Structure formats: C-alpha cells, structure tokens
Amino acid sequence: MVWNWQISGWPDFRYEAAMIAPFEERFLLSSGEVLGAVRHVRASERDQLRVDLLSDEAMKTSAIEGEILDRLSVQSSLRRQFGLTPDSYPSKPREQGVAEMMVDVYSSYDAPLTHDTLFRWHEMLLSHDRKLEVIGAYRSHADAMQIVSGRFDRPKVHFEAPPSDQVPDEMERYLHWFNKTAPGSADALPALTRAGLCHLYFESIHPFEDGNGRLGRALAEKSLAQNIGHPSLIALAFTIERERRAYYDNLERHQKILDVTPWLVWFAETVLNAQQTTLDRVEFLIAKARFHDRHRGRFNARQEKTIARLFREGPEGFKGGLSADNYIAITGTSRATATRDLQNLVEIGALFRTGERRYTRYWLQLEADTVAD
The missing domain is CATH 1.10.10.10 (Winged helix-like DNA-binding domain superfamily/Winged helix DNA-binding domain)
Structure with a gap:
C-alpha cells in the first residue's frame, strides 16, 4: 500500500477550487449570521454560552476517539479557565486537561502556529496519561505509527504515518504551510479550503504518540477562527461525532491520494452543518432567556x-x-x-x-x- 506522504509531489494536495467556492461563500454568510445571533445574547449569558459550546466540543472531540468525559467536570474546568465564578463540582485531571486545551485554542486563535503551541496543547491534553512514553513532544519510537482495527492476530491497517525520524522535518514544513496560508499573507487560502487541508495534512503526519485526532480538530478550529477574525464557537467536533463513520472513511480514502476535492467538499458540508448547529444553540439560549422572562415567578x-x-x-x-x-x-x-x-x-x-x-x-x-x- 502506498500512502499519500509516499507519493511524488507530497504534500502538494490537488483540488478543484471551483467546486469549493460555493461552500466558501455560504460559510462567510453563515459566519455573519452566527456573529449577529451571538450579539443578541445578553452579556450576562454570553459566558455561559461559551462554556456550553466549548464543553460540547470537548465532550465530542473526545467521544470521537472513544473517550467519555464527565460533562459537569468539563464545565467546571472551563469556568475556572475563563476566570468565572467556579461551581462546587470537582475538576478531574482528564477533563481539566481538555478544558485547558480548548480555552487555549479559543484564546490564542490569532497567534502563529509553532512547535511550542502544539507541545503545549499535547501536554494539556495528555498530562494525566502515564502510559505514554513522550508527552509534549513529537513521537520518537522506532515502531511504525499505524491506524489499525480488527483482531490482534489479523489487524487491518487503515493508515501508516511517516516514520518518527521524519516527523520533525514534516512538522517544520507543516507549520510553514499553515502560517503562510493565513489571512493577509501572500499565499492565503479561503477558510474552508485551508481548514480542510490543515486537518488532513496534520492527520497524515500523525506526529504525536497519541491525541492526533483531537489536536487535528483543534487546528481546524484555529484555522477557521483566523479566517473569520474572531474566536470560533463552531460546533465542529459536535457535528463530526454524529458522522463519525463518514469522517473516518473520508480520512482513510484521502490518505492514499493527493487529489482531495471530495474530502474538501465533505469537510465544507460538515462545517456548514456545524455552523447551523451553533446558530440553533445560540437561538435556543436567547429563547430560553425570553421564556424565563415571560414565566418568572409562575x-x-x-x-x-x-x-x-x-x-x-x-x-x-x-x-x-x-x-x-x-x-x-x-x-x-x-x-x-x-x-x-x-x-x-x-x-x-x-x-x-x-x-x-x-x-x-x-x-x-x-x-x-x-x-x-
């Protein structure tokens, strides 16, 4: 089996920009709708909206990897990270780590991406895991980094990433690409195209011993936030978790080729669905506030x-x-x-x-x- 990183021309992904253009236009319009809806939320409730949406993302990005978190602990950790009045619910190490990472992604969205950024996120996410050899640094083991399923004696290999000794160079090139395609640069890419490519590109390098899926989705959110010019509250992981099988199937298919137009179309549709989910939740919060005003004391x-x-x-x-x-x-x-x-x-x-x-x-x-x- 030949993987995308072994193909001549890697990592120059090919795609038909004209097929993505209608989605890009819809994304910008929908971003304006979400921002306008958030402005209707009372200032006193915006903090809770932020905690609710980010806790959903934390829960779902972990659920995609088969990890179930304690929602109340995640929310308690988020409140502490944002400097809000904490509740009495304890912050557990696993939940505290993912909350720290989500807040860091949210708060530092406009900063350039660096190795230290990724190492910091990895430490936040996995500092509780005593089984990993390396935390806060790229993988260094000699064994092949493979995504497998099936029986132990008859595994099915879905993907094999570049060897560990290639990862530092691959990631140096990845960071250069991410930063040079940011808004305002000479090689800037449209929002959905850049986010879709940055996720597939990162997952194909698979630079860490564990946590690559969660970090890759965080990178997509950072990329989208940079393109819209404010912190992202897009329910991306929430939406991907609903289509988890399609997500993994599309990733696997496009880690064997460099023509990624179908991946970008699928990813664009997913982001647009995620925006609508966010808009629905914002409108629900506004409706909740008005509901309580109407029925106060009844x-x-x-x-x-x-x-x-x-x-x-x-x-x-x-x-x-x-x-x-x-x-x-x-x-x-x-x-x-x-x-x-x-x-x-x-x-x-x-x-x-x-x-x-x-x-x-x-x-x-x-x-x-x-x-x-």
Whole structure:
C-alpha cells in the first residue's frame, strides 16, 4: 500500500477550487449570521454560552476517539479557565486537561502556529496519561505509527504515518504551510479550503504518540477562527461525532491520494452543518432567556426543576418528549400531582402537549420567544 506522504509531489494536495467556492461563500454568510445571533445574547449569558459550546466540543472531540468525559467536570474546568465564578463540582485531571486545551485554542486563535503551541496543547491534553512514553513532544519510537482495527492476530491497517525520524522535518514544513496560508499573507487560502487541508495534512503526519485526532480538530478550529477574525464557537467536533463513520472513511480514502476535492467538499458540508448547529444553540439560549422572562415567578419548585431539566437537554429536547413518568422521576412526586403540574404548565403556555393517554408527551413552548428579525 502506498500512502499519500509516499507519493511524488507530497504534500502538494490537488483540488478543484471551483467546486469549493460555493461552500466558501455560504460559510462567510453563515459566519455573519452566527456573529449577529451571538450579539443578541445578553452579556450576562454570553459566558455561559461559551462554556456550553466549548464543553460540547470537548465532550465530542473526545467521544470521537472513544473517550467519555464527565460533562459537569468539563464545565467546571472551563469556568475556572475563563476566570468565572467556579461551581462546587470537582475538576478531574482528564477533563481539566481538555478544558485547558480548548480555552487555549479559543484564546490564542490569532497567534502563529509553532512547535511550542502544539507541545503545549499535547501536554494539556495528555498530562494525566502515564502510559505514554513522550508527552509534549513529537513521537520518537522506532515502531511504525499505524491506524489499525480488527483482531490482534489479523489487524487491518487503515493508515501508516511517516516514520518518527521524519516527523520533525514534516512538522517544520507543516507549520510553514499553515502560517503562510493565513489571512493577509501572500499565499492565503479561503477558510474552508485551508481548514480542510490543515486537518488532513496534520492527520497524515500523525506526529504525536497519541491525541492526533483531537489536536487535528483543534487546528481546524484555529484555522477557521483566523479566517473569520474572531474566536470560533463552531460546533465542529459536535457535528463530526454524529458522522463519525463518514469522517473516518473520508480520512482513510484521502490518505492514499493527493487529489482531495471530495474530502474538501465533505469537510465544507460538515462545517456548514456545524455552523447551523451553533446558530440553533445560540437561538435556543436567547429563547430560553425570553421564556424565563415571560414565566418568572409562575412555577412551583417541582415545575422549576423539570423546566431546568428540559433546557439542559438542549434544542433537541427529551428524546420522544417529556412524559408524566419522566416528570415523576425528576420530581419524585405522585402521579396525581404530576398530572396537575403538567396541565398547569400547558395552560400558562410553558409547555405544549402532543398525543393522547399513555402516548401524551410535553414539549417546551418557545415559539413566542424566538429571535425577531
């Protein structure tokens, strides 16, 4: 098998810019929509929006690699990193590390990319891992760096990266490429093209012993932030995690060739979907604030607890809707009280109801609180 880094012409990826151009235009327009929506968020709630979106990214970029994090610990760590009033939930080492990296990516988006930047992110991300030989530096082991699956005795090799002794030179060239294609430079690339190439290029070098996927997605976010000129809150990892199989399939396919137009098209569509996800979450937060203004002082303690739980589920809400049994489980109340509470919430316009009898479900009533044009 010949890998992309073994092909004559590496790392000069080929692509049809005309096929990516419509996506680039949509990205710039959508970026303006997201920025405009964020400006509608109350200043007092922007910090929470930032914590919510970055915690989602931290959770999902880890989930892509099969690592499940404690959301409350991630959020607690993010609050500390941003200098916000901390909650009482403990920050665990793994969650604290990914939170530190996410904040560093967010805060230093406009700085040039250096070896030290990548080493710092790697240390933040993996300082808790005692199994790794090298943390905060490029891999140096003599064994081949391979992405494999299947049985131990019959592994399937999906990709093999350049040998470790080539990594320093490959990364020096990568950093030069990343910085010379930044906005304002003579060789500047459009936003989606640059971010898609920077991710595929980095993953093909696979310079670290572990953490390459998470660092590669962080680089794509840094690249996008540089091109739009402000810190990125794009739900990229959140969206990729939903299409994880397609993500890995596209990476594998394009680590064997240098013609990467299909990869850039897939990546561009993914970023646009991620922008829409971010926009939906911003609008949901605005609707939440208006909902609470409308219903302030109208809920009893049980109803308050349930409404808070519904909002924690995000724009998608409870899968299948809130049932009376859900309400009882959340509040610990009786069925008769649950029925009265839910009926009251419908009557005052906080919830709306669908279905009948045992199929009855309840949903947040947000229509009156949507963002005005």
